[in-house]
Amino acid sequence: MAVRTENPRAVIVGAGAVGLALGTCLHYAGWRLSYVVRDGDAPHPLEEHGIRRSGIFGESIVPATAIDVRRSFESLRDEDFHVLLVCTKTTSSTDVARALGAVWYTLAREPLVVLCQNGWGNAERFAAWMPRDRIFNARIITGFRRISAHAVDVTVHADSIHLGSLFGESTDALKPLCEAIAIGGIPCELSADIQADLWAKVLYNCLLNPLGALVGVPYGALGECEETRNMIEEVAREIFEVLARTGHHTHWHSAEAYLETFYRDLLPPTAQHESSMLQDLRAGRPTEIDALCGAVTRLGIAHDVQTPVNEALTRLVHLAERRAPSDP
Ligand SMILES: NC(=O)c1ccc[n+]([C@@H]2O[C@H](COP(=O)([O-])OP(=O)(O)OC[C@H]3O[C@@H](n4cnc5c(N)ncnc54)[C@H](OP(=O)(O)O)[C@@H]3O)[C@@H](O)[C@H]2O)c1
Incomplete structure (x- = not known):
């Protein structure tokens, strides 16, 4: 059964091309947004400028005031969020999985962790640190280009984003996220065969x-x-x-x-x-x-x-x- 999420909150790890674009969708759909970045203490461009998305699905803006930027996973300790989107390159997967794993059992709820990355083997890396039934994958064959630290262009689109589980979990829990991405302007579907x-x-x-x-x-x-x-x-x-x-x-x-x-x-x-x-x-x-x-x-x-x-x-x-x- 689909769980309607009240006042949903997403944490996006990686403010790159994919992370910025998906953030604009979730904001448009009414979700609260936090980003985990790896920059130092200086103000992050997202905190100063927000996000601007351009390209084939139209313009979309997230004001700086709507974005909460975190510099560590530790800062998420005890917090409550529904979804965590991993939007880093696969080269960071082990580090991100370990850092998330270190705070996992302090979180107010176990979020859905959606790996928005290319390649094979990411889900197993995360499964070493958190339960498999919380880990999902996104297949993305839309093209995104980061044109500055706070702006992204959607350049090509071959098919809807697909969301699903490699571990045999039902896709029901993904429905609110899937709808939010689509409301935000990027076609998105649930997939029973994400593998x-x-x-x-x-x-x-x-x-x-x-x-x-x-x-x-x-x-x-x-x-x-x-x-x-x-x-x-x-x-x-x-x-x-x-x-x-x-x-x-x-x-x-x-x-x-x-x-x-x-x-x-x-x-x-x-x-x-x-x-x-x-x-x-x-x-x-x-x-x-x-x-x-x-x-x-x-x-x-x-x-x-x-x-x-x-x-x-x-x-x-x-x-x-x-x-x-x-x-x-
Ligand atoms: N771009 C596309 O069109 C596209 C399409 C489909 C799939 N994908 C896949 O999506 C994934 C992300 O691609 P992308 O193009 O968005 O990459 P990207 O533009 O390089 O963005 C990755 C972001 O992750 C950040 N990051 C890396 N390690 C981190 C960590 N430990 N904590 C917090 N942030 C961290 C990077 O920070 P820094 O800026 O400090 O390096 C960068 O901002 C890749 O697997 C890619 O293959 C991309």
């Missing part, structure tokens, strides 16, 4: 992000070159082998079926896109490769599946991370 949705996104990311970052070309060019095309197809085959061996699944039953959809429907609309992993490398930021090809490799090792191409891509991206952004 299939997440693996579909992992597939797309593993096939294109690392190669796009390493070769430095838009996605379309990767599909046109025989060498990169062969690698894309090997990455897909390895992932389907891992899915078969681990008992996981996605919306396609074989690499060949997925690749047909990939070349026909998925690659063409994003042919001009540059890999966000390439942008991370250029900016000297760690990439999310460990939650993508790295996660596939780890599952392969655990289940005796050879994943040489995913492993090579993981190693090469880590090598590229260690080079200074200005290195030739």
